[in-house]
Amino acid sequence: xxxxxxxxxxxxxxxxxxxxxxxxxxxxxxxxxxxxxxxxxxxxxxxxxxxxxxxxxxxxxxxxxxxxxxxxxxxxxxxxxxxxxxxxxxxxxxxxxxxxxxxxxxxxxxxxxxxxxxxxxxxxxxxxxxxxxxxxxxxxxxxxxxxxxxxxxxxxxxxxxxxxxxxxxxxxxxxxxxxxxxxxxxxxxxxxxxxxxxxxxxxxxxxxxxxxxxx
Amino acid sequence: xxxxxxxxxxxxxxxxxxxxxxxxxxxxxxxxxxxxxxxxxxxxxxxxxxxxxxxxxxxxxxxxxxxxxxxxxxxxxxxxxxxxxxxxxxxxxxxxxxxxxxxxxxxxxxxxxxxxxxxxxxxxxxxxxxxxxxxxxxxxxxxxxxxxxxxxxxxxxxxxxxxxxxxxxxxxxxxxxxxxxxxxxxxxxxxxxxxxxxxxxxxxx
Numbered sequence: 001x002x003x004x005x006x007x008x009x010x011x012x013x014x015x016x017x018x019x020x021x022x023x024x025x026x027x028x029x030x031x032x033x034x035x036x037x038x039x040x041x042x043x044x045x046x047x048x049x050x051x052x053x054x055x056x057x058x059x060x061x062x063x064x065x066x067x068x069x070x071x072x073x074x075x076x077x078x079x080x081x082x083x084x085x086x087x088x089x090x091x092x093x094x095x096x097x098x099x100x101x102x103x104x105x106x107x108x109x110x111x112x113x114x115x116x117x118x119x120x121x122x123x124x125x126x127x128x129x130x131x132x133x134x135x136x137x138x139x140x141x142x143x144x145x146x147x148x149x150x151x152x153x154x155x156x157x158x159x160x161x162x163x164x165x166x167x168x169x170x171x172x173x174x175x176x177x178x179x180x181x182x183x184x185x186x187x188x189x190x191x192x193x194x195x196x197x198x199x200x201x202x203x204x205x206x207x208x209x210x211x212x213x214x215x
Numbered sequence: 216x217x218x219x220x221x222x223x224x225x226x227x228x229x230x231x232x233x234x235x236x237x238x239x240x241x242x243x244x245x246x247x248x249x250x251x252x253x254x255x256x257x258x259x260x261x262x263x264x265x266x267x268x269x270x271x272x273x274x275x276x277x278x279x280x281x282x283x284x285x286x287x288x289x290x291x292x293x294x295x296x297x298x299x300x301x302x303x304x305x306x307x308x309x310x311x312x313x314x315x316x317x318x319x320x321x322x323x324x325x326x327x328x329x330x331x332x333x334x335x336x337x338x339x340x341x342x343x344x345x346x347x348x349x350x351x352x353x354x355x356x357x358x359x360x361x362x363x364x365x366x367x368x369x370x371x372x373x374x375x376x377x378x379x380x381x382x383x384x385x386x387x388x389x390x391x392x393x394x395x396x397x398x399x400x401x402x403x404x405x406x407x408x409x410x411x412x413x414x415x416x417x418x419x420x
Contacts, residue, residue, distance in 0.1 A: 052284060052285060055281075055284055056277065056281050056284075059276075059277050059280045059281065059284075060273075060277050063273060063276050063277060063280070064273065067268075067276065068265045071265045072265065077266075077268065081272075081276065081279075084276065084280075085276075085279055085280050085283055088280045088283075088284070089280070089283055089284065089287070092284050092287060093287065149262075152259075152262070152263070153262075153263040153264070156259060156260055156262075156263040157263060160260070171260065175257065175260050175261050176261075176265070193222060196221065196222040196225045196226070197221050197222055199225050200221035200222065200224060200225050200253070201221070203228075203253045203256050203257055203260075204253070204256075206256050206260060207252060207253075207255075207256040210256065210259065
């Protein structure tokens with residue numbers, strides 16, 4: 001408080017005006033922090049309090065992982081984009097049901113796996129081709145090496161797509177998203193033991209499928 | 216000698232196995248070979264990366280999801296979506312009920328009898344209803360229902376838990392309005408028509 005204000009107060013002088021400072025809520029949470037500084041729980045709380053823009057931050061934070069998960073299942077850029085949107089919409093609709101027993105990313109993975117499995121169960125998985133891949137950004141250093149790598153990748157993806165549902169989901173979450181066995185168990189609603197057994201069988205089957213393709 | 220289980224082999228491949236299992240794998244050719252094969256396929260699988268979309272894609276994606284989310288209501292107001300979805304059906308149902316109620320009121324009054332006439336039939340105990348209270352034989356909807364339900368075996372398992380009050384079904388039917396009876400007749404006809412029966416529309420094909 002300034003000296004003059006203290007003097008006024010001591011003399012009982014009240015100003016005839018009031019000054020109200022209203023903090024801008026643009027890009028800020030209820031406690032004044034920018035939304036981007038909030039953790040996932042804070043963003044969810046802000047979202048439930050009516051801040052839809054808090055969900056924008058959640059999307060920005062998790063869209064890459066969700067897209068990559070979807071791409072692993074559907075193997076085309078267009079379908080992965082559509083499914084990613086579907087995953088986020090489902091998450092938004094069910095945000096109130098998120099209890100925080102697992103991390104938000106694990107919860108999103110769970111929604112994503114369900115959406116992907118439902119999506120791919122109703123149709124035949126597409127054959128992966130280079131045309132399906134999204135436009136590459138990185139400069140191509142060695143075209144022939146890139147081509148070989150792309151072919152090997154397509155072969156692996158094709159084999160993964162032929163794994164049974166649970167094995168496929170387990171392998172994708174473990175190998176490509178590096179979730180722990182506990183997180184995968186939470187995402188798939190199963191036990192750690194079952195996750196490990198599924199992972200073992202997924203690898204064993206993948207080995208057979210890759211060997212069969214090589215012949 | 217007991218070999219490592221699938222779960223233990225996974226732990227071994229991921230370098231998370233306890234010392235005794237590591238020692239076992241070192242001395243057991245079968246388990247070591249299996250673990251090596253798993254490591255190799257794991258390496259091959261892990262080498263595959265998802266092609267990275269253009270950086271512009273992420274902005275586009277976020278904007279697309281943002282727009283879709285804003286088209287929805289806030290999470291707490293999700294019920295309003297259902298409200299709007301059901302509103303037309305609810306309005307139609309209310310209208311049908313109102314028309315049905317009005318019709319039954321109009322038909323329930325004997326010609327020339329004022330509304331305030333003595334104790335009504337509905338005030339009497341339900342068990343007092345007799346065959347005279349049933350609709351006349353000239354009522355086509357009633358006849359259709361009677362005809363369709365003639366073959367129904369009411370002591371079937373499915374009806375076993377229904378209360379066994381005599382004349383209960385008749386009284387229930389009696390209380391239906393004309394449109395409700397027509398709808399019931401339609402449902403009964405649909406339910407009792409064998410699915411394998413030829414489609415009359417296609418009979419001439």
